[in-house]
Amino acid sequence: MNKSRREEILAAALRLTYEQGVGALSVRSVAAAAGVGASTLRHYFPSQADLYQAVASQLVTHVLDDLDIADDSRDPATRLYDCLKQFVPQSNEQMQALTGWAELNRLALGGDAGVVEILKSGHRASEEALLRWFGTLAGQGHVAPADVDAHVTRVLALIDGLNLDLFLFPDRVDLAAARTALRWFAELIIS
Numbered sequence: 001m002n003k004s005r006r007e008e009i010l011a012a013a014l015r016l017t018y019e020q021g022v023g024a025l026s027v028r029s030v031a032a033a034a035g036v037g038a039s040t041l042r043h044y045f046p047s048q049a050d051l052y053q054a055v056a057s058q059l060v061t062h063v064l065d066d067l068d069i070a071d072d073s074r075d076p077a078t079r080l081y082d083c084l085k086q087f088v089p090q091s092n093e094q095m096q097a098l099t100g101w102a103e104l105n106r107l108a109l110g111g112d113a114g115v116v117e118i119l120k121s122g123h124r125a126s127e128e129a130l131l132r133w134f135g136t137l138a139g140q141g142h143v144a145p146a147d148v149d150a151h152v153t154r155v156l157a158l159i160d161g162l163n164l165d166l167f168l169f170p171d172r173v174d175l176a177a178a179r180t181a182l183r184w185f186a187e188l189i190i191s
Contacts, residue, residue: 006044009034013055014062022104022118025055049117056121064129069136076142081186083133087126087159088166088178095175098167123156130155142190151189158185 012034016024027048031041045051064086069079089095107115130152138145162181165173 005036005040009036009041009044010054010058013051014058017055017059021100022055022115023107025052025114025118027051048114052114052117053121056118057125060122060125060129064126066129066132066136069133072140076137076140077183077186077190080133080137080190081183083129084155084159084182084186085179088162088182089175092175095166095170098163101163102167126156126159127152137190155185158182 009030013025013030016029016033027038027041030051031038034041041051045054064083067079067082067086068074069083071079089098104115104119108119131148134143134148134151137143138148143151158181162173162178166175166178
């Protein structure tokens with residue numbers, strides 16, 4: 001398989017997602033944006049679900065970085081907080097990303113199977129990052145290994161709730177409040 005062709009198709013799908021939203025993702029639109037035929041796209045992504053999964057993974061892994069989670073010379077709660085705050089917008093300019101997130105959830109609740117697959121794939125990629133981070137902290141003795149899965153579940157719920165509040169109630173919950181909640185959670189976990 002030609003890796004660069006697959007990467008070109010995926011890059012075109014990501015551009016479409018950023019420019020037109022997830023609703024623009026279809027085999028035809030991605031193939032046209034990538035300058036390939038539908039059969040070529042199907043060679044690299046045999047199903048629409050495969051395409052959605054690749055796009056969602058790229059969207060999440062593009063945003064989430066391990067930063068310095070492994071640097072045991074720094075306070076573990078601060079390292080965890082630095083990683084966790086990647087899940088919420090970092091500036092008011094990035095708040096528009098919440099509209100896309102909310103739209104994905106609306107479409108998924110409406111039964112759009114493709115969007116549900118995108119959300120599931122994004123969730124799995126987020127979960128993998130959190131498992132790495134908590135696994136690192138557990139390996140350093142800052143978190144009980146038996147608690148890692150529970151912490152991942154809790155932080156995913158916290159992040160979803162914070163993003164929903166940021167979207168629905170921006171006058172009540174702003175970026176500073178979201179960061180404060182993430183800091184509180186990180187310190188609670190590490191204490």
